[in-house]
Amino acid sequence: MSTAATTVNHAATRDEAHVETDQQMWTIKGQLITSLAALGLGGFIGMFQAIERIQITLPPFGPFENYYQGLTFHGVLLAFVFTFGFANSFVSWTTMRGFGRPLRSNMLAQGSFWLLLGGTVLGAIILTLNEATVLFTFYAPMQAHSTFYLAAVFLVLSTWATLANIVLTYRAWRAEHPTEAVPLMGFVSITTYIMWGLASLGVAILVLGMLLPWSLGIMDNTDPQLGRTLFWLTGHAIVYFWLLPVYISWYMMIPKQVGGRLYSDGLTRFVFILFLLFSIPTGLHHQYTDPGIHEGMKSIHLLLTFVIFYPSLITAFTIMAALEHGGRRAGGKGLFGWVMALPWNNPAVVAQLLAMLVFTLGGVTGLVNASLTVNMVIHNTAFVPGHFHLTVGTAVALSVLGICYWFVPYLLQKPLFSPKLALWQAWLWAIGVLIFSRGQMSGGLDAQPRRTMLGEASYSLPGWEVANWLTAIGGVVMTISGLLFFVVMIGTFLNKRAETPEERGALDPPMPDPPIHDHRKSWKVFDRLGFWTLVAFILILIAYIPVLMLYLPAEFSSPGVRVW
Template identity: 40%
Template sequence: MIQNLKSFDRRDSALVLAHILFAFFALFLGGIAGVMQGLVRGGMLALPMGIGYYQLLTAHGVLMALIFTTYFIIGFLYAGVARTLGGRLLPIARNLGWLGFGLMTLGTAIATVEILLNRATVLYTFYAPLKASPAFYIALVFVVVGSWMSGFGIFINYRYWKKTHRGETTPIFTFMAVVTMLMWIIATLGVAIEVLFQLIPWSLGWVDTVNVVLSRTLFWYFGHPLVYFWLLPAYMCWYVVIPKVIGGKMFSDALARLSFIMFLLFSIPVGFHHQLMEPGISNVWKFVQVVLTFMVVIPSLMTAFSLFASFEMHGRSVGAKGLFGWLKKLPWKDVRFFAPFMGMLIFIPAGAGGLINASHELNAIVHNTLWVTGHFHLTVATSVALTFFGITYWLIPAMLGREMTPLMHRMGIIQTIVWMVGMFFMSGAMHTVGLLGSPRRTAFTTYQDSADAVGWMPYHVAMAIGGTILFIGVVMMIINVVMLLSAPKGETEFPIAEASEAAEKSPAIFERWGVWVGVLVVLILVAYSVPVMDIISNASVGSKGFKTW
C-alpha cells in the first residue's frame, strides 16, 4: 500500500522540476527548428543568415528526440520513485540526480553550440561517414554518462528500499522505473562504444577512417531500445496513473510487470530491422532480429488489453450498460486523462506502421521515404509527447503544492486537440507522400521539375501547414506550463493506482534481476556476436569523414 503523501520534499521537487522545465526548454528550441524545417521543405521559406536546412534537421532531432525526452523521463521517474519508496529520495540518490543533470546540461549546451556553428550537421543519428567536431561527440558522452548517474541513483534508492522491506513486493511504479533505466543503461553501452572508440578518435584525426557498417550497427543496437525508453514511461502512465485518474484500479499488477520484462528482453537485440537495406550484414541475421522484433508485439497487445479492461471494469462499477457504455463514464473533460488517452489511440496506427517498417519486403518500399518520418512522428511526437503533456498537468502542481483550475483543464484539452490536428496534416501527408516515393532527409527540391517531384509538392505544403499548427501547440504547451507554475495553492495527488482485488499476486521471480539480465545477455549474444565479428573481420578500408553542408 502506498502511503498517502500530502507534499513532496522540497529538495526532491527541485530536482524533478529542474529536469521537467529543461525538457520543455529543449522542446521549445526544437520546435522552432522543426517549424522552420517544415516551411523550407514545403517551399514556403528561404532560410536567412546562412542557416542550413540540415543544421535545423540535426537540431530538431537532437533537442526533441534525445534531450526533451531524456530530461522529462528522468524527472518523471525520480518523482515516482520518491512517491512510492517512502516519500523522499535518499541523499545519495538525489546527489546523483543533480550530478546527472549537470553533466547532461553541460553536454547539451556544447552539442547545441556545435550544431548552431555548423560543426555538427550530422542529423539526429550522427551517421558516419558524416563527420562532426570532436566537441560534439564529447558532448554526447557527457549526456550519456549523466543519464547513467541518474539511473544509478534510482537503483541505489531501490536497493535500499528492498533491504529495509524484505519480503515485500516493490511498488509497481518503481519496478517499472528500474526496468526502464536498466534497459537504457544496457542499450547506451552500444552508442558509448561507438562514440568513444570510433567517432572521437576519428574526429580528432587519430585514425583516418571509420568502419561505417560497425558504427551504424552500434548505433542501432542503441537506437531501437531508445524508442522503448521513450515508450515505457508512457506505458507507466497508462498502466499506473490513468486508472487512478479515472477513479478505477489496474486490471492486473502481474500482467503489467510481465509486459515490462518482455519489453526489456525483446527491445534491445533487434537493431538490424533498422538496417534491412544496409549492405554488409547477412540476411540470416537480419531475419533473426526481425523475428525478435515481432516478439515486441506480444507485450504491446497485453498492454492494450489491460488498459481497456481497466476502463471497462471502472465503467461497469459505476453503472455503465451495453457493449461500449463504459466509454461515457470516462472523464473526458479532465486533461490528465484526455491527453494520454489520445496518445494511446494514436499508438494503434503508429504500432501498425512499425510492423510495416520491420517487414523486409515492405521496408524496401518505404525505408528511405517520408513514410518513416511520419511513423516516427506518430510514435514519439504524438503517443509519447501527448502522454508526457498529460503527466505534466498533474506533476508540476504535485511538486509545488498547487492545483489545476477548470481553465487549465480547458487549455490543456484545446492544446491536445491542436496538436492532433497538426499531426493529422503533417504525419498524414508524410505517410501518403512517402508511399508515392518522396525521400526523407532532403531539403526543398523539385529535381529539375520532375513530374513525380512536382506531384509531391501539395503534400509537402500540407506537411508545412501541419508543422506550423504543431508549433502553435508547442507555444500553447509552454504557456500551460507557465500557468501551472503559478497555479493556486492547494493539493494535487500523485496518482498511483492499486490493482484490482481479483488480480493475481505478482510472482517473486519478476524481481530476480539476475535471471532477466542473464536471458537478455544471451539474446544479445545470439543476435549480435556472429554478425559483429563478421563486420569486423571482413571490414573494408573504411571511410574518411565528410562534411557536405
C-alpha cells in the same frame, strides 16, 4: 502455481515530505524544465521543416544557415534531450514514490541534472555554430565537431547516473524488505532504466571508442558500417526508453485518473520484462538495406521485432480494460457507452487518451517498417518520419504533455492554468499529427525521400504536392498546439500557490489503487531482476555476436567528411 493473493505496496505509503527531499526535488524540476525547454526550441524549429515542403523558407529555418542544420537541431533536442530529461525526472519521481523512500544518492541525482544540462548546452551551441550538422543519427563518415560527441556522452551519462541511483534505491529498499514483492511502481521504474542501461552500451562504444577519438584526430579514419550497427543496437531500443516512462503513466496513473483500476499486477510485470528482454536484439530492422550483414541475421531481428510488438498488444488490452472499468464505474453503459463516460474534461487524461488512439496507427505503421520485404517499399522515404511522429512524436510527446498537466501543478503546488486551453492543445495536436503524418506517409509511399530539403528539389513526382501540403498544414497545427502548451505551462508557473488543504489536495498526484488482479506469489519470478538482466544481456549477445563475427575485423578506412 499458487493463486493466493499477497499484499504488496503499489506506491508510497510513507510521509510525502520524508520521501521527497528538497535536495532531490529541485533536480527533478530542473530535469523537467530542461526537457520542456528542449521540446519548445526543437519543436518550434520543426515547423520550419514542415513549411519548407511548400517552399516557405522563413529567415532560413529560424536562426540556422541551412535546412539540415535545423533538422539536426530538431532531432537532437527532441530525440535526446526532451526524452532523456523527462525520463530522468519522471522515473526518478516514480522510483521515490514506488519504493517509498528518497533516491539513495543526492550526488547522483544532482550529477544527473548537471550532466543533462551540460550536454544540452554544449550540443545546442555546437549545433547553432553549424559545426555538427550530421542529423540526429550522426552517421559516419559525416564528422561533427568533437564537442557534439562530448555532448552525447554527457547526455547518456546523465541517464546512467539516474540508473545507478534507481538501482541503489532499489537495493536499499530490498535490504529493508528482503521477502516482499517489489512494489509495482518501483518495478516498472527500475526495469525501464535497466533496459536502457543495456541498450545504451552500443552507442557508448560507438561514441567513446570510435567517433570521439576520430573527431579529436586521435584516429584518422573510421568504419561507418560498424558504426551504424552499434548505433542501431541502441537506436531501436531507445524508442522503448522514450515509450516506457509514458507506459508507466498509462499503467500506474491513468487507471486512477479515469476512476478505474489497473487490470493485472502480473501482466504489467510480464510486459515490462518482455520489453527488458526484447527491446534491444531488434536493431537490424533499421539496416535491412545495409551491406555486410547476413540476411539470416536480419530475419532473426525481424522475428524479434514482431515479438516486441506483443507487449504493446497486451498494453492495448490492459489499458483498454482499465479505461472500461473506469468508464463503467462512472455510469457508462452498453458496448461503447463507457467511452463517453471517461473524464473528457481532464486535459491530463484527454492528452493521453488521444496519444493512445494515435499510437494504434503508429504501431501498425511500425509493422510495415519492421517487415523486411515491405520495408523495401518505404525504406529511407518520408513514410518513416510519418510513422515516428505518430509514435515518439505523439504517443510519447502528447502523453508527456498530458502528464505535465498534473505533474507540473503538483511540483509547483500551483493549479493548472486554463484547463480548457490545455484541452484544445491536446485535440489540436492529435488532429494535427494525423494530417502531418498522412502527408509524410503518402509522400513516402510515392517514393518521397526523407531527410531531404524537398521544397528546393528540382525533381518531383505526382502525388508529392498534396503530401507536401498536408505535411505543412499538419506541422503548423502541431506548432500552434505546442504554443498553447507553453501558454498553459507559463500561466501555471505564474499562478498563485495553493494555500488551503483543499487546494493542495486537488493537486495530489494520481497514485494507483491495487489492480483488479492483485499480486500473487507465483508472480515473484518477475522480481528476479538480476536474472532477467542476465537473460537480456545473453539475448543481445545471441543477436549481435554472429553479426559482428561475420563482419569483423573492422575496416577503419573512411576519413571524415563535412557535407554541409
